[in-house]
Amino acid sequence: MRIFADENMPLVQQFFSDLGLVTLFDGRNVTAEQLSEAEVLLVRSVTQVDQVLLQTNSDLTFVGTATIGLEHIDQSYLAKRQIPFTNAPGCNAQSVVEYVLSSLWFLAERYQWQLxxxxxxxxxxxxxxxRLAKSLKLLGAKVLVCDPLRQxxxxxxxxxxxxxxxxxSLCQQVDIISFHTPLQRDGDFATEHLLNAKTLAMLKPDCAIINAARGGIIDNKALLAEAEALAEQGKKRPLVxxxxxxxxxxxxALVPYADIASAHIAGHSIEGKARGTEMLYLALCQQLGLQPKHSLADFLASPAIEKVQITPxxxxxxxxxxxxxxxxxxxDDATFRHSLTDKGFDWxxxxxxxxxxxxxxQLSGTAVPNWLLQLGFSQEQ
Incomplete structure (x- = not known):
């Protein structure tokens, strides 16, 4: 079986080499000619999978993206060609939550907040x-949620x-707003430019904005215009x-106005990225009728810090x-500012x-509180 995979997909050789020959490619710059012989295609969000990319391929039997988002996949085209498709919902959810929590703690320290x-x-x-809403509640914050589709x-x-x-209503009430919606360009539940010049004006002047979802949810030019106007008044909106x-x-030009700026890496924990690879592996095994031979635990290295004792x-x-x-x-913010100009976003x-x-x-001790385990930490066995 000829398996073609994004070169930045972790553990892809370890998971898939038993199933066929794995060929790696540059996901941002891959061409139709490079994928002409692929039977299995494994991508990340930087690769647009559509008729243009697959025009020279007649052998494809499986497409998987090791991401939650789907906007880079032309699902109707794949369905027309009867090519099975899967994504990896929730693979990096905990990683993104930890990014947001770290950002909130950073902002709280910088602006002397009590969350x-x-x-x-x-x-x-x-x-x-x-998962973020539950974590914030465990930490004692008041949380409002907005998801009209689910509602x-x-x-x-x-x-x-x-x-x-x-x-x-949410915009008018909150002190911090964090986005975790997919990018939907049209329809009743469109999210493209959900935060724009009009809705920005609804926010409290010091309401912090966090976007670890998709860039197009926020009108970046409108955000820059507001940041420049605030700067002329000697003011600044907290921004991640x-x-x-x-x-x-x-x-x-927007980068200097961000308190935290990073390169779409909120979900890039080792577990978050590798979990996506594992989910695609399990899906392909199921399609082939094979019993999986590997699990993520087989390949994860021991962490540098493994155990901490908690006292009462x-x-x-x-x-x-x-x-x-x-x-x-x-x-991540320091790396972004130091390397963006010389080495680039993708580097x-x-x-x-x-x-x-x-x-x-792993947390040890006689008094490990349950809420720490609910946040995602482990308890020593």
Missing amino acids: QQKTIGVVGVGNIGS QQEPSFPGPDFEAVDFN LDVWEDEPDILM SFGVPDVQNLAKLLYDVSR IRKNYPARREFSSL
Whole structure:
């Protein structure tokens, strides 16, 4: 079986080499000619899979993207050709949540906030947004959620623990807004430029914006215009941008106005990326009627920091220090600002350093609180 995979997909050789010959390609620049003989195609979000890319291929029997998002996949074209397709929903949800939490702790320190006194709006309550909302509540913040599609489809949404509001109402009420919705360009639930000049004006002047979803959800030019206008008044809106419009050719003038700027790496933990590869492997095995031989645990290296003992005095204010043992978002911001001009957006993504999720850290002691386990940490067995 001829398997073609994005060169930045972790552990792809380890998972798939038993199933066929694995050929790696540059996902951003791959051509139709390079994929003409592929029977299995494994991509990430940088590859547009459509008729143009597959025009010379007549052998394809499986397409998988190791991502949550689907906007880079022409599903109707694949369906027309009867090519089975799968994605990896939730593969990097915990990784993105940890990015957002690290960003919130960074902003809280910079602006001297108490997060427990803030109202945080989560826009898009799928795998990532729902997990983030629960984590924020565990940390004592008030959370509002907005997901009109789920609200229409699920009578019980959002459940007793959260209050759901429409987007305009959320904008007017929150102190922090975090986006976790897919990019939908049209229709009743369109999200492209959901945050634009009009809706930006609805936010409190000091409301923080976090976007770790898709760049096009925010009108970057409108955001820049507002940032420049605020700067003339000696003011600044707290801003965290992991995703940008027109990646990798982003609006460079916007970067200086961000407190945290990074190269679409919120989901790039070792577990988050490799979990996507594993999900595609399991899907292909199922299609082929084969029993899977491998699991993610077979390939993960031991973490640099494996165990920490918790004492009875551990409380919510201590979580930030515990999380920093594994990840500090300011590292990614520093790399982004230092390397973007000379080395480029994609170089930063490709050379992203190892980062482990909370689950890699085992907590020991007689008083490990359950809420820490709910945040994603593990307990020593």
